[in-house]
Amino acid sequence: MGDLTLYALAVFLTLTAPLAVGLLMGVDRKLTARMQNRVGPPLLQPFYDLFKLLGKERRLINPSQAYFALGYLLLEGTSLVVLAAQGDLLVVFFLSGAGSLFLVLGAFSARSPFSQMGAQRELLQILAYEPVFFLIIVSIGIQEHSFISRDMSQNLIVTLPLSLIALVAVLVIKLQKSPYDIAHAHTELVSGPLVEYSGPYLATVELARWAEIAVVFGILTLFWNDPEPVAALLGKMVLVFAALFTTLVIDNVTARLTRRRMVTFTLSFGIALVAANIIWNLYLGQGVGI
């Protein structure tokens, strides 16, 4: 592919990926409703929500909330740009992590009981998923001998099946799904870190969250590679839908865990899964030696 095509592709992916996630959220809500024997909202419901929020009045407790929300969006967006430009996965990871920190700071910057508690819990979630996410990326790097996503060529789903399972756990937390909807916990914390955001600012945060989720899905798609573009695309899409469906089922059949159990469970099982996978691969002599 020529440079221009690549640029166009990167820009196209960066712009469409959050929208695709928005659509996925719609699918998610529809499927959840069907599982609960309801009709559910229209597929485009997340976009209706977003547009409505944009048209509402601007209200803030203090301006720094708005800056942190914008920072969150921009950092997640940059992370997505790097991923779409097939750049370094570690940079993608660190940028996305920086975005999450901005969400937390935005929540902290409003002196509100729910917001503060939500921020504390969001930090715990970061503590729970970040190490696992990091190790998944390291395991990809070990397997492919590179962290540059352009270099990915194997079907990682075959060589790193356990990392893939761990990634689903990360996805559950990032999607704020039960049993890990600790921070947003709508029955007790209203919506955690987002409580004090309203109108257009809430829309900003929501969009940033879509970008953040797009990053996770983007890394998920790296698990399937095929020299044939159509097959690759199909495989990637199947992978995304399978992961989404799994989190959805998990969401509907589990109740929320306590925050302590979330941290211990995710860290121990997530890390153990990735470790088992890495050790297995080293044992088979596929990866690098110690």
Added chain:
Amino acid sequence: MKSPWILHFDTGSCNGCDLEIWALLTPKYDVERFGMVNKANPKHADILLITGPVTKKCEERLRKLYEQTPEPKLVIACGDCASTGAPFMDCYNHNHGVNNVIPVDVFVPGCACRPEAIIDAVIIGINKWKEKAEAMETNVSHEDKIMPDDSPRSDQ
């Protein structure tokens, strides 16, 4: 307006109307069809579903919640108590209806109000949404928004 987010607030209701509101979320009525979601947070809400006659104790809370809901917003008084005070007509400790504290857009009759009626009220309310949004565009000052022409009845 395809995404009305709801804040439900009980101002001293007997819980009859509240049960009917919760029934909206069940598979039978499934208001998520219309994009309605219970947000439990005035900052995210568009429509306030208020039950109960508004006890004096609740008055400040209700006003606060109303103020914290960003414009444009709708208030729906659910049930007879919320609409008029009904059996508490001459009680010393009530405000005799939501309308005496904050402006109401739609009144839903019934003791308790039927879920179908609430859905109906929301749909009616959504029709008013457009003019509210336009009013917001023309920059009505904040004071005017809180106290429109039909100011609270003070003769009770």
Added chain:
Amino acid sequence: MQRARSKVPCIDKLNLSAPPLPPLGIMELGGWLLLSLIIVPMIGGAACLGLGRVLRLKAGVIVTSSLTILLGLLLFGYMTWNGLASISMTAAEVAPFSEVMLVADFALMLVFLYSGYKERSALVVLFALAQLIPLTWFEFVLSGDLQEPVIMVDFLGVMMALITSIIGSIICIYAIKYMEHDAHQPRFFAVMLLFLGVMNGAVFSNDLLWFLVFWETTTVCSYLLIRHEGTADAIRSGLRALTYTLGGGVALVFAIILLYHYSGTTLLSQLPLGNAISGLALVPIGLFALAAFTKSAQLPFQKWLLGAMVAPTPVSALLHSSTMVNLGVYLLLRLSPSFSPIPELQYAVGLVGGVSFLATSVLAIGQSSSKKVLAYSTIGNLGLIVLCAAIGTKEAIYAGMLLLLFHAISKALLFMAVGVVKHETGSEDIEPMDGLRDKMPFVTFALFVGVITLLLPPFGMFASKWMISEISANYPLFAFLLAIGFGASVVYYGKWLGRTFSAGPMRARKSAIDQPLSSYFKWTLLALMAGAVGLSFLISQVVAYLIVPYLGPLHIDVLFVSGALGMFPMFALLVVIVVSLTALALLSGSGKAEITDAYTGGEPFVFANSGAYFFSEKTAGKAIILINAIAVLLLISLFLFPAMQEVGLWAI
């Protein structure tokens, strides 16, 4: 006793990048610069003791600090301008000083003996004797002549000298205001300035005996500074610091003697390469590492640095960013080729660093004192540098050097900002910092800059973390330690920063504007903020002028994000973010938003903030015992492997 030097291959930095020998005149100028970088702060310090009156003391500190900064920059400029990879001075050139060093060495031991006797600490006396006796034997019986060159500076040394001279001097200037009500100012500033000179001396020394003298002088300086306030707590902490670092000194003395015994050298530039030695010849290397661990407060020696938090904040800033603890990791970076080729030692040292990073990052979550959090963070970051030294590839050393530099700037900034808070409000705990941005917006901003430059992309620290992560793919075991550590450091910094940013509705805050900040505080904080952000902008220049001259060109360049679209500089990302943030903020005009109250369920209650600390001191205490046990095992293994190899039980 055989004194012939054995012919083991050596790291000879002089030969590695042999530059054309400069004419004699230039060499002398370089030598003078080196010597003055050591001596000027010392003279300034001594003068401070004499300048009793406050005004003159101020002038003395400012002049000395400025001179030191200037000399540091001159040295860097001089070496870069002339394209020198290193400057060295022979024994003949420094002849007048060698006697001084010998006297200083024994004077130091006597000081230690006296302190131990005065404080009734048997351990200190024991350690002092354990240094004095072997050293006397070594100096007078074993080794006669000084080996050449006594003083040698390459760009690692220049970087260390720049950190010490510039950041250390800024801290001294800052301290003028911070210590203005102190009763013993002359003594305080004398030791602070002496510290800078001694630190420069240590990184310039090539001869290990000289290095030892400076090393032990930093121990004395830190001891004096920690116990400066004279409270029971301060004296206890000072004594603890003295005990720990003096114990490290004993390891260093034995390391030097054994190194001479096995490899026939006492020069840092001629340390044996790891794959050239085996068996007991590896013991001195282990001892050097042990000494470095005590100095850099790695597990299980972290306690002295945490205790050192009782000292006035400028002292903490100095110890943590520009002097003391840096010396340990500096030694390890120098030592890296000696132990990193041997997997057993590599993993033992690397694990000490990695476990230090992991454990301190997690423990910091449970801390409510900001200085303790910073102390844990320092130990953790030094642990990362230790890890880099253990991995020992060119890229790893590169990452370690970047980390050392940027950590020093950001950490000094953070400590100084905390110091201002302490100075103005009398507390350094995190909880009372709730809503700090209302009371002290500038200081809060300084804290913010300090934390984001320490944590987030695309600032300097991130470049090295990124690099370490890349390298960790070759060392999966280390990757697991890094993973949790990275996550936990986001948590404890986020928690603290969030606390300072927490604020109520904007309209209620209009009256709360803080009193103007002292210009000493303001300008020193500004200088460091500019340094932290500016050097991140100029990171490719930093690499080109400080790191490449030391390591040579690198294969990979992490300053650029490479992708299908080629490479684009990491910092372009920041520029994009900042520009678009500003543009969006201007466009959306957040000022127009209406100010509202927090949602409290409609209730009018006043809300009191409090942080979550997730685990109690008791749990932490139990964990520390476990972690220390692991660290001790790792340290034992550092000597067990060579011993087992010597008797043929283990094939390395």
